[in-house]
Amino acid sequence: MVEVSEPGGPDVLQVVQRPEPQPGEGEVVVAVEAAGVNPTDLAARQGMTVGDSARPPYVLGWDFAGTVVSVGPGAQLRPGRPVVGMVPWYAEHGRVGAYAERIAVPESWVLPRPDGLGAVEAATIPLNALTAAQLLDLLAPPPGADVLVTGASGAVGGYAVQLAAQAGHRVTAVAGTGDGEWVRGLGAAVVLGRDTDYTSIGTFGSVVDAVPVGEALFPAVAPGGTVLSTRPVTEAPAAAGITQRVMLVELDLPLLTRLVGEVAAGRLRTRVSSTFPLERAADAHRAAEEHGRRGKVVLEP
Numbered sequence: 001m002v003e004v005s006e007p008g009g010p011d012v013l014q015v016v017q018r019p020e021p022q023p024g025e026g027e028v029v030v031a032v033e034a035a036g037v038n039p040t041d042l043a044a045r046q047g048m049t050v051g052d053s054a055r056p057p058y059v060l061g062w063d064f065a066g067t068v069v070s071v072g073p074g075a076q077l078r079p080g081r082p083v084v085g086m087v088p089w090y091a092e093h094g095r096v097g098a099y100a101e102r103i104a105v106p107e108s109w110v111l112p113r114p115d116g117l118g119a120v121e122a123a124t125i126p127l128n129a130l131t132a133a134q135l136l137d138l139l140a141p142p143p144g145a146d147v148l149v150t151g152a153s154g155a156v157g158g159y160a161v162q163l164a165a166q167a168g169h170r171v172t173a174v175a176g177t178g179d180g181e182w183v184r185g186l187g188a189a190v191v192l193g194r195d196t197d198y199t200s201i202g203t204f205g206s207v208v209d210a211v212p213v214g215e216a217l218f219p220a221v222a223p224g225g226t227v228l229s230t231r232p233v234t235e236a237p238a239a240a241g242i243t244q245r246v247m248l249v250e251l252d253l254p255l256l257t258r259l260v261g262e263v264a265a266g267r268l269r270t271r272v273s274s275t276f277p278l279e280r281a282a283d284a285h286r287a288a289e290e291h292g293r294r295g296k297v298v299l300e301p
Helices: 039-045 126-139 155-166 180-185 214-220 253-264 278-288
Strands: 002-004 013-015 027-037 063-071 082-086 102-106 110-112 146-150 170-175 190-193 204-209 221-229 243-246 272-277 296-300
Touching (some): 027 278, 063 126, 126 155, 126 204, 126 221, 126 253, 146 155, 155 170, 155 204, 180 190, 204 214
Parallel strands (some): 146 170, 146 204, 170 190
Antiparallel strands (some): 027 102, 063 082
8 A cells, every 4th residue: 555654745645555454243354356545635644634634654545446355243235345435534534545456445435336436537537526516515506507617627617517507507618728628518508718707707606616716805795695615714704705615525425426327327528647656646636636637646556
């Protein structure tokens, strides 16, 4: 497995040997075939975690896909079953992470992987799709609303565009240079460039700030409008009448099961930019930090 020896740059990711995991009550051991690399992994590697989430050494990784190899008492899944799952990493304080060849996890963290959904594709779904779905649930735009989504080239923003459009909203998406065709294909009615002047695009009552842009976005938020993001940003002046909320993802297996099924059926789209073997996790992090990257970086243990 790969652990963070101390907070820092990619080179702090070290390959280490730990004892073979054994399943406890209600647990399964999964042979990991793919683990998603997320922005939160990059932040955690640098020591930027939520509260007192982890102390080195710790193992990164929220998203994984693989095959059950053994089960503990009370578990219902059987060895040989392909699965996809998510580690609630902050809640676990880094004790468990997906950057490993095998992990022992509660069965409640995993779901059967649909036929035809490969491990690499599956490992791009859990954290990002759940975050987007829960952001939209919390935002609760009125029927047929105009919704603004920043970071639409990224995974959370991309899922948010798709889910909002499928819910019948008219989506204006802010995307990276040259990514307009992809984002329009996700269902965006209007695609704006990353260098957009937010004082000139009108105002929106419902905003998913997946970058997040923060203060520069305020002119595009209607009085009484709501902006949701996944990390704190500068507070808007009280006179602006803007509601700002920060949302941290929660593991919701029924919702994740639905989202995974939508990807497997081709009704939600995801994309992968590159894959790396586990021992090159440092290179994977360097790739994930590149500006202009399109698609997810995935480790293949």
